[in-house]
Amino acid sequence: MNFFEAQDQARRRTKWLVLWFILSVIGVVIAVDVLVLLTLGLSGGGGMGGVLIISSAATAGLILAASGFKSMQLSSGGQVVAQDLGGRLLMPGTGDHLEKRLLNIVEEMAIASGMPVPQVYLMDGEEGINAFAAGTEPSNAVIGVTQGCLQRLSRDELSGVVAHEFSHILNGDMRLNMRLMGLVFGLVVISIVGRGMVEMLRFQSFSSRRNREGGGAGLALLALGIGLIVIGSIGVFFGRLIQASISRQREFLADASAVQFTRNPDGIANALKKIGGQGREDQKIKTAKASEASHMFFSDAGLFSFGLSTHPPLDIRINAIQESWDGDFLDSALPEVASIQAEPRRQSKGGGFHGSVVGMSAIESMGSEEQRHYESGKQLHGELGDQWAGVVHDRDKAQALVFALLLAEEDVLRGGEVRYLRKNSGESATELALGWQKDLIAMHSTRKIALLDLAMPTLRTLSRSEYQRFLKITRWLIVSDEKVDLFEFMLQRVVERHLVSHFEGKGFGKIRSTHLVQLGKEANLLVSTMARVGGRDLDDQEKAHREATKEWNFPVGNFNPSSTLDELGEVLQRFDQSSPLVKRELLISCGRAAASDGKLTNREAELLRSIADAIGCAIPPFIERLEETEN
Numbered sequence: 001m002n003f004f005e006a007q008d009q010a011r012r013r014t015k016w017l018v019l020w021f022i023l024s025v026i027g028v029v030i031a032v033d034v035l036v037l038l039t040l041g042l043s044g045g046g047g048m049g050g051v052l053i054i055s056s057a058a059t060a061g062l063i064l065a066a067s068g069f070k071s072m073q074l075s076s077g078g079q080v081v082a083q084d085l086g087g088r089l090l091m092p093g094t095g096d097h098l099e100k101r102l103l104n105i106v107e108e109m110a111i112a113s114g115m116p117v118p119q120v121y122l123m124d125g126e127e128g129i130n131a132f133a134a135g136t137e138p139s140n141a142v143i144g145v146t147q148g149c150l151q152r153l154s155r156d157e158l159s160g161v162v163a164h165e166f167s168h169i170l171n172g173d174m175r176l177n178m179r180l181m182g183l184v185f186g187l188v189v190i191s192i193v194g195r196g197m198v199e200m201l202r203f204q205s206f207s208s209r210r211n212r213e214g215g216g217a218g219l220a221l222l223a224l225g226i227g228l229i230v231i232g233s234i235g236v237f238f239g240r241l242i243q244a245s246i247s248r249q250r251e252f253l254a255d256a257s258a259v260q261f262t263r264n265p266d267g268i269a270n271a272l273k274k275i276g277g278q279g280r281e282d283q284k285i286k287t288a289k290a291s292e293a294s295h296m297f298f299s300d301a302g303l304f305s306f307g308l309s310t311h312p313p314l315d316i317r318i319n320a321i322q323e324s325w326d327g328d329f330l331d332s333a334l335p336e337v338a339s340i341q342a343e344p345r346r347q348s349k350g351g352g353f354h355g356s357v358v359g360m361s362a363i364e365s366m367g368s369e370e371q372r373h374y375e376s377g378k379q380l381h382g383e384l385g386d387q388w389a390g391v392v393h394d395r396d397k398a399q400a401l402v403f404a405l406l407l408a409e410e411d412v413l414r415g416g417e418v419r420y421l422r423k424n425s426g427e428s429a430t431e432l433a434l435g436w437q438k439d440l441i442a443m444h445s446t447r448k449i450a451l452l453d454l455a456m457p458t459l460r461t462l463s464r465s466e467y468q469r470f471l472k473i474t475r476w477l478i479v480s481d482e483k484v485d486l487f488e489f490m491l492q493r494v495v496e497r498h499l500v501s502h503f504e505g506k507g508f509g510k511i512r513s514t515h516l517v518q519l520g521k522e523a524n525l526l527v528s529t530m531a532r533v534g535g536r537d538l539d540d541q542e543k544a545h546r547e548a549t550k551e552w553n554f555p556v557g558n559f560n561p562s563s564t565l566d567e568l569g570e571v572l573q574r575f576d577q578s579s580p581l582v583k584r585e586l587l588i589s590c591g592r593a594a595a596s597d598g599k600l601t602n603r604e605a606e607l608l609r610s611i612a613d614a615i616g617c618a619i620p621p622f623i624e625r626l627e628e629t630e631n
Helices: 003-043 048-074 078-084 097-113 147-152 155-170 173-202 209-213 215-262 265-276 288-296 314-321 334-339 374-392 395-406 411-425 427-442 445-459 464-479 486-503 516-534 538-549 565-576 580-594 602-614
Strands: 119-123 131-134 142-146
Touching: 003 048, 003 173, 003 215, 003 580, 048 078, 048 173, 078 119, 078 131, 078 142, 078 173, 078 288, 097 119, 097 147, 097 155, 097 374, 097 445, 119 147, 131 155, 131 173, 131 288, 142 147, 142 155, 147 155, 155 173, 155 215, 155 265, 173 215, 173 288, 215 265, 215 288, 215 314, 265 314, 374 395, 374 445, 395 411, 395 427, 395 445, 395 464, 395 486, 411 427, 411 464, 445 486, 445 602, 464 486, 486 565, 486 602, 516 538, 516 565, 516 580, 516 602, 538 580, 565 580, 565 602, 580 602
Parallel strands: 119 142
Antiparallel strands: 131 142
């Protein structure tokens, strides 16, 4: 299964999730109605018919309102979950070698996956080995790990755990888990109301004259509060049932994906063995809100689950990875930390990456696990060197890097842009952008996109006013001249998409198109654009267009080599709201148009990956190892 199919499967599970939620709400409403009937009988009240209608409406309304509130809160992205769980944002400039090792692993995996680097949170004081991924999409995803995970695991073991979490991001599980978290909160809110009533009545004195006169009503309210706590437990049970039914199989998929990604089954298997070697109490996540997010964690976290675990048993997970496992778990005592040395920067040992992929195999297998290789991320990360690492991790320099990527190559056009930059971003940023532009023009596409992905966590730390100014400048650099480079336009769209998602929140989004035929005109425009980029003349371009659209099962429009930026922007927006399989079909068609001559050049790969990123798809670098790099 490729990750487009996995994402589509996760999307389809959402329909079942909503159905199970509705059935759970009905069950809780009925239980509350029974409790109200008993309470009315205890207090001697009447008019039960009208009260039951009010009770049913109030209960259902409370659950739906709580779920809606929580879902709206979570739409801001994974940082909300990480902060609720007590996470601390790790900054790239940290001097702690354990934290630096984790950040390097996350950066390497993001580069290899072709996605923006997620922000990383550390759960200080949590000594168990655990981790989670949270967010509504890759643009606002975060990776969280416990302190125990950081301290008890080797680099290979930590890589296996992080690869598992990356799988949840790429396969659509993370988004599904966020929806699940919002719905489950509505089911447990009844218990929260009940605890509030009991706490309020506990401090009320029943010896006063007022309570002697209304003791029956007070007793009824106390019984109602206790009953709501009990019914809330039923809601928690339903919530755990839904979490377990959604999560268990996805954990097997994520484990297998992590092994495929790292090509190292021992890494994740040994991490699981070390979890098994911990005591139950050591595994437990201590933060109060852990139960709400139990289905998001790498392992069960020692949480009480009414016998409905959200994760398969450890021994079954390990056996699925290592069939020859002897059944022994591993010790993970904290003194192991003393043997861990500072994380060195991994430099490339010569060679580079080829700028073209011969044949169509890389296009046809787009989205498959075989195309994603952790070693390629480590290689690219090392090749960038310390200079660029300092750039992407600095707030001001990261902005100047994006400006440099957007500056026009022609002196005449660049003059006005430079004057605008000096006025709006300052002399320092302008000089940095000018100084880097020549290096970036000659740089291989894989490295350019890697730099952009690495800069994203830093750009997300901008203040809102800094973000708004940065966005204004990037937009102006695109429209300031009449001649706009297509890749520059796509690059700006990618930057804006990732930052808008983080700063403004895009919610869970809505799938509006599930078949390519619904976007036939838009698909034809994008494929024509790719054919125009790859073809030497009109005949080549028309041939590439025919090759790319020959398997479409609907009428294909004529080759359309002319399109405005506004049209392209609208097309990208519509495909951003299409299903994962529609996106895959589009990208394969665009890839066929670009590689109709049998190879995907540096520039074509650059543009194809930018289109994918602009519609919310993470495409790994199209690379081959060679001794020299083609520019």
